[in-house]
Amino acid sequence: MSSDDDRPIRPGPSSMNGNGRAAPNGNGRHENASSSLSEDDGDIPLSQSVRTKSEPLTPDVRALKRKKAAVYSSSSEDDTPLKSSPAKQAKSAAVPMPGAVQATAVHAPNGKGAARKAKSTKPAIQSSDDDSDDDVPVAKKKRVTTNGKGRPAKKRVKKEESDDEFDIESEDDKPIAVKKPAAKGKRKLKEESDADDDEDDKPIKKKTPAKRTPVKKVKKEEASSSETPQPKKRGTKVKKEMDSGEDKKSKKKKKEEEEEEEVYKWWEAQQGGDGSEKWQTLEHNGVYFPPPYEALPRNIKLRYNGKPVDLPPAAEEVAGFYAALLEMDHAKDATFNKNFFEDFLQVLKKNPPRDGTKITKFELCDFRPMYEHFEAVKAQKKSMTTAEKKDAKAIKDALEAPYTHCVLDGRKEKVGNFRVEPPGLFRGRGEHPKKGRLKLRVRPEDVTINIGEGVPIPKPNVPGTWKAVVHDKTVTWLANWVENVNGNYKYVFLAAGSSLKGQSDMQKFEKARELKKHVATVRQWYNDALKEKVMKERQLATCLYFIDVLALRAGNEKGEDEADTVGCCSLRYEHITLEPPNFLVFDFLGKDSIRYYNRVQVDERVFRNIKIFKDQTSEGDPLFDRVETSDVNKKLSSFMKGLTAKVFRTYNASITFQQQLDQGTPEKGTVQEKLNAYNHANRMVAILCNHQRAAPKTHEQSMQKMKEKLRGFKYERMKLRHALFAIDSKFKKKKLYAEDESDLDDDAVAEHEEQWKAREIEKAEKKFLKDNEKLVEQGEKPQPESALKEKIKEVETEFKRLKKERGTNKHELKREKPTDKIEEAIQKLDEKIKAFKLQMEDREAGKEVALGTSKINYLDPRITAAWCKKHDVPIEKIFSKTLLTKFPWAMEVDPDWQF
Structure with missing residues (x-):
């Protein structure tokens, strides 16, 4: 095979340039330019270009040319703020989708016992x-x-x-x-x-x-x-x-009747009333509190100035929180360490060491013994047998089972985050000033539950009584409490796939889709108002321009104890730099302290406005001093009921995604080529919305494994070629088989065979242990060690044979095959190699872009469902099971559906 095996295989060109938009010509107009759908993220400029005055106002991808941002991935799921109380439910904008229930509901058998069958697409x-x-x-x-x-x-x-x-x-x-x-x-x-x-x-x-x-x-x-x-x-x-x-x-x-009751076609049901009440009856068992702290073994102690310290359980627990993070980046962060030690000292005042040790300096604290104990416990859990893991999971599931579901209006619905987060250290996101602070244990006295009237009040699974019990039908939360670090409310909602959450999602995307009818009016207004004499109107128009063209968030005021993150309305003098004739350089921390850096060409009137705003302010002053977020949303709602900056952001993300898919999907490409086109479109939206992430720590290791796997495919192809040569030497003259596989010299072959041999021996050892475990469980006698030795000997014999074949250009197959079957196998390998290279290319391109955020929150799932049907791509290759459960209403749209 020729050496071009290692050339990147890229899908066909699209109408986008490297920045994700049509390239401007000398007159400022945009002309189509070829671009690869699979360009690496390192090559994709993290910058966005915007419309010029002469350009149509339809949004496109604004590529972002960002400097390497200090992206932090220190947050945990526990630290992700839960939603506040949902907005009042409006009259449903659900689009009737007959048959969509087959995507999610269980159909009960009919009276004759025959199953109703859903026609599959x-x-x-x-x-x-x-x-x-x-x-x-x-x-x-x-x-x-x-x-x-x-x-x-x-x-x-x-x-x-x-x-x-x-x-x-x-x-x-x-x-x-x-x-x-x-x-x-x-x-x-x-x-x-x-x-x-x-x-x-x-x-x-x-x-x-x-x-x-x-x-x-x-x-x-x-x-x-x-x-x-x-x-x-x-x-x-x-x-x-x-x-x-x-x-x-x-x-x-009885079972059939209960299953029949579960089939609730909420996306086809008519929503009556004004939407003020979300439910009529609600019954649940409250929330699941984590178990109490278990003290460490007596020989595991925090050491201070080289000596062990006898801490009481309350102080030992807090010390353990830090010890568990000892080898993580958090423990290397000065702010994190400072905040932790301040809170730790407060805990020590109430719970002083039993041996009288006075702890005053963080540098003298040695958490290593505790850390090593936690690591040993982790290793012990990993070494558990399959049966032991199943038993442990069964015990855990049994404890949590009463809290996983509730009964809403007579229907059983799954609860989302039913577990109360355990105490620990607040990690925050990015440069949060409170990272390292102690998150206190939540007790029943801190929790308010929302439940239907007349139903039994649940008892907490730990000692205590609820803070309050309310019966509010206008909200969808089941419980809430206030966390102590930021003073924010935490809520327990139904799961993503529940009827209430599904209706909320559907209405959100329908509202964004409705904006298509009004977007031209909004753009006409802000383009005219950019030259208004009234300064507030001019500032408001400039804000709307940024929200539409750059997909910026509106922004809210932040307290002194919160991270210095800003949005459009809270931009300050220092966040925008002017570069004549009409370039603006944005540099600020956005949501979750993700740096937003963007050098972008803007309308001349916008450039002049920013210059005027900057001339009237100085460093530290807000640029839009006469505009607040409420002003922006109030103005937007005058064009369309319920229109907010967030709806605009959702609209721009979804419409851009639809356009990218329409332009970039190869009609006759392979499934992998189509998936690469999909991921490229998703990446363009993520760049537009500034959804960055730090490259995973395991990325290089993962790519190395993929390279080894690719080499394995090439090795297999080489052996098949040599098998052809051994059968008939005339195949050596065929152009398709004459050249060696690239990157597969003698040293590479030897290295591959050694690694392969080690894997086969390891596989044999694991299988031997697993089989013996099963035999013991069944009360039978385990296999002797000689059986394993015999298997290893067979492996070594086989690889000795392969070693002798090196350099001979001949190979003997284990089973004889006709030449046409071998040629067919080589052809399949060629296709596999091509598809695998596309996967590697896609993995490398997306290492610093978070695709999940836009897929979950900003992209209408019906776009994906329709695209998959139209292009014969299994949706399971794109949507995880969680997303399939979250968006059941989107699964049966017509293949020609458009956002």
Whole structure:
């Protein structure tokens, strides 16, 4: 294969330039310029270009040329502020989508027991139906094998085992792997699992209920498929079936009724009233408080000035919070250390060391013994057997089970963040002045719960009583409390896939979509008002220009004890630099202390306005001293009811995404090429919205693994070529097979084979240990060590043979294959190599751009669903299970749907 194997394979050009927009010509007009969809982030200028006066006002991607920003990834999920009380629910703007319920709801069998089947589209989209199992008594379902005429097959059904195809743990932050359907005639029967797992840990799969047959025959089949096959005993078995038949029928009927109640087509239902009340009845079990602190072993102590300190539990717990972070960047941060030690000293005043030690200097504190203990505990947990991990998870799930769901208007709904965050150290985001402060333990006396009237008031799982119990139907939170670090309210809401949250999301995107009808009017106003004599109007118009063209947030006032982050209305003199004739350089900290740096060409009138505003102010003064966020939103709402700066940001993100997909998706490309086009469009929106992230610490390691995998594909291709040469030397003359694979010299081959050998030996050792664990669990004798040694010997023998083949240009396959099959395998490898290079390129391009934020919050999910259907891309490759559960209403839009 020629050396161009390693050249980056890029999709076809789009109409965007390197900055994500059409390049301006000498007259200031924009002309289309070729651009690669897969350019590296390092090559994508993090800058945005904007419309000129002569350019149409339709927004495009404004590429950002940013200096390397100090991006912090120190935040944890626990520190992410929860939402404040949701706004009043307006009359639904839901778009009727007949059939969308099949994407998420569990369909109960009809009276005859036959399952209602949903017509699948390509790609088939199945949402999780795990919730249905939580409503019914735990019982295993049995399938009945039928013959071609629908009657039960005479052949006895054997004991069933779980199908490994579905034993895959789903990750929320990763797209779901598409599973291949089982071949006809080889489909295994599968019992329903009675483990009440969390939805996010289950793979998405299609349930096909078995056809119902007469009671006697069904019972016979069930008995034969039980876990322990029993010998046939005439009379006893029949009697047992007769005794339990009615009971099982009633249970099954009850389960069917409960499943039928779960099918709630909220996106098709008419929303009555003025939207002031969100629910009528609400019942839940409150929130789950973390367990109390367990003291460390006596030999594990904080050391001060080289001596162990006997701390009481309250002080030891706080010291442990810091010790756990000892090897992280937080412990190297001066502000973090200062704030922690101040709070630690306050705790020590109330809980002084038992041995009388006086702790006064942070530098003399040695947290290393505690850190090493925590690391040992982590290692011990990792070394647990699969059975031990399952047992631990089962205990944890059992404790949390009562809090995972609530009953809303008679329907069972999943609760989102039902766990109260444990105490710890506040990490904040970016340069937060309070990072390192102690987050106190939340107790029932701090928590207010919201519940329906007349229902039992839940009891907390720890000692204490609720701060208050309210019955407010106009809000959607179940509980709230005030955290002590920033004084913010924390709320417990329903899960992302719940009806209330789904309605809120749908209305948000419908409102952004409605802006299409009014955006021209808004732009006409602010373009005219840029030269208004009234200074407030001119400032307001300039703000709207920035919000529209640069997708800036409106910005709010910040307190002295909060991070110095700003938005459009709170920009100060020093945040914008003028560069004649009409360039502005923005440099400030945006939300989450992410640096926003952007050199952008603007309208001449905007440039003149900023010059006037700066001439009237000095460093530290606000540029828009006559405009506040409320003024901006009030003006926007005059054009369209409910229009805010955030709606504008959502609109610009979604419309830009739609345009990028329309322009950049290759019609006849491979699935991977289309995915790269999708990710490129997503990246352009993330750049527009300034969604940056620090490159993952494991990025280089991950890329190295991908390079090794690519080398493995090339090695495999080389061996197939050599197998052809061994069969017939005429293949050496074929251009397709004549040249060696690039980057695969003798040293690379030797290194690859050594690494491969080590992996095979490691794999054999792990399999040996796992098999022995299973044998011991089943009460059988484990395999002897000689079995492992024999397996390792086989591996070493095979690699000795491969070593002898080096440099011979010949290879002997383990199984003989005709030449046409070998050529077909080489062709498939070529396609695999091409697709894998695209994946590597995409991974490298997105290392410093956070794609998830825009995908979750700013991009209408219907754009993705329609694009996937139109271009035959499985949506599971883009949306994780969490997003499929979050956006069920978007899953069955028409392929030609446009934002």
